[in-house]
Amino acid sequence: MESGLQEVILPNRGIESFTKNGIVCNIVEYDTDVAVFGTGFEPWTSGTPSQRAGFKILGRHGLDMNDKWENGIETLHGLISRGFPNLFIYGVNQTGSTVNYAHMVDVTTFHGVKIVASAVAQASPGRTRPVIEPTAEGEDAWTEKILETAFAYAGLDGCTPSYTTAEGHATRKMSPEECLKAARGLNWGFWSS
Template sequence: MAIIGTGATSVQCIPHLGASAQHLYVFQRTPSSIDVRNNRETDPEWANSLEPGWQQRRMDNFNILVMGGDQDEDLVADGWTDIFRNLTGIAAKTASRELGRRLTSKEKADLMELADFQKMNQVRARAETIVQDPATAEALKPWYRQFCKRPCFHDEYLPTFNQPNVTLVDTDGKGVDRITETGIVVGDTEYEVDCIIFATGFEVGTSYTRRAGYDIIGRNGQTLSDKWANGWRTLHGLQTNGFPNYFFLGFTQTAVTVNVPHALNEQAKHVTYILDQAHQQGATRVEATPEAEEMWLAEMQDKARIAEKFYAECTPGYYNNEGKPGNPNGFFAGT
């Protein structure tokens, strides 16, 4: 058996495949950052002690922390909040208090880069500590900045490579060469397998209608795919001119957060508020204006400059459009 890819999907699959396959070949283009998840059973007494509304309090607390805000307590205390406590404004605020002054922009950037290096060194050291074969351990070390790729957290992924029936095939960033009738070829070696699992990722920025099998038609017969042929144009990622009463929920030119259900919940509440206001005013149509679209597009372009500079230096992945700047359907589509 073979699995192609070592991203977030594969990280979840490989421990189970390794436990049941006669032999598992893992084909890797670029290693993921695998930090501690510390997964464990929930204490029933603790669960019974939770007061009504605990879910929303934890969601709000988590979201504030991962956005760089301060909280008296970390109610989730997982790998995500640990990363953001070190790599966002919280670390800078702590350093400012210790120095008795505000940090300069360069000092903040240097502090974040140092924190990033320390965290990734910790992740690389974890691979070396857990994986017994030195060559495999070295191949599993992620040599890039923390957010060049989606950080992963797992307690069983790295130990799986200590099993005799699991082989890592590192392609040195190139990917597999070809697939034959009997296996997978990398370089001069063909690995014979009877089953291939493709964990090769997904299209984060797929054009809105390409996979749906249908198109959305707005005013004067204009299709959404035509309007967005050269990139997204929205107001707050929720509406676009020419398509009244049509709302987009998801990551369409809107906020991206670690907790996707939280983002969707906030969007749903906002859309409900808009519809309620329209109802109270007796309106039958809600639509973004062209001027509002231009304003929001300018905001996206302004804020994307920093991210694009950072991701231009990263190894290819969906965060940087597979290393292809300007891709209209990529992660920075419409910016």
């Protein structure tokens, strides 16, 4: 770094205020000539698919996905959710864990195709459009598996604010209820079962 320049690493809460000389961050004023902001990035670790997409996802009988997931994510393999027939969700919540997002999407897509092919093969004669939806028991069992492996992500607490930690939101101090809700949305923490 050039002489006289200082890089300022912002804490989870970011810039507290602007002054005539620069910024205040963590109760310290830094003289700055420039503050660079990045916008438009919504971490995959925050919100429901409905919230991230910016529109309501309504299921059977008008069930709003945000309402269903108010106390935590509920899926089977991170792909399908009870009350939302034939809706396949692609993202990182309750799926596999990898540093290569494209690979995860590829594997998840292949899994989804196998589910559809199996449902079509098992459909009643003359019926080509089966309804694909997990049972409540299936969702509960999968969520229990996710919760059993949540400890694998304990190291995130030491990570700096980034896309992965929802800019520090995922590593903030949480109540036990908030921790349980967050843990329900984690990835499957083991490579094999």
